[in-house]
Every structure is written in C-alpha cells, then in structure tokens.
Amino acid sequence: NQQAQIFMSQAIITKEEGGHTSSVHALAVMGNLMFSGDREGHIIAWDLTTGKAAQKLQRAHDGQPVMSLLAFESYLLSAGMDGLV
Numbered sequence: 001n002q003q004a005q006i007f008m009s010q011a012i013i014t015k016e017e018g019g020h021t022s023s024v025h026a027l028a029v030m031g032n033l034m035f036s037g038d039r040e041g042h043i044i045a046w047d048l049t050t051g052k053a054a055q056k057l058q059r060a061h062d063g064q065p066v067m068s069l070l071a072f073e074s075y076l077l078s079a080g081m082d083g084l085v
Contacts, residue, residue: 018053020044026078030071037066037078045076 019036026037033054034046041061047054060066061080068079079085 018044018056026066026069028069028071028076030076033071035069035071035076037069037080039065041066041080041082043069043076043078 020038020040020042022039022042024036024038026035028035029048032048034048035043036046037043037060041059041063043057043060043066044053045055046052060078061082061084064080064082066078066080070077077085
C-alpha cells in the first residue's frame, strides 16, 4: 500500500509494452528481472527498471500453458501442461 509505504511500485507493465495477450499463470523474480508465463505457452522476461519486455520465448511449451516458473541463480525453470520442465 503506497500510503503506508509498504509496497512501492517501480514499474507498471502492460500489454502495450510488449506483454501477454492471454492470461498469465506464473511469475518469478530474479534481481531486476521478472518472468511471466501465460496460457499460450509464452514466457516474457521483463526489465523491472523500465517496465518493458526484455526478451520473449514464444510457445516455450508448444502452445500449452506455462504452469510454474522458478528463477534460481542464473537459471529459469518452467513447467508446462505439455508435461515438460
């Protein structure tokens, strides 16, 4: 809450900034990057300092939904409804 200054917004991310066109099912954060995975299997890496898409992985799970993302050290793991990690 901004009034209580508990959570302060750094960037507002929208589909106009290169975002998802379907529902987002998974999120993970690593440093200044946020990763989001959607219903169509796309994964987007967001630069949290600018609020813009830094990289896109189209159909990372062959068009099946991304169900989980895990950012660990320098790795990003994703699990999809296609049964793959």
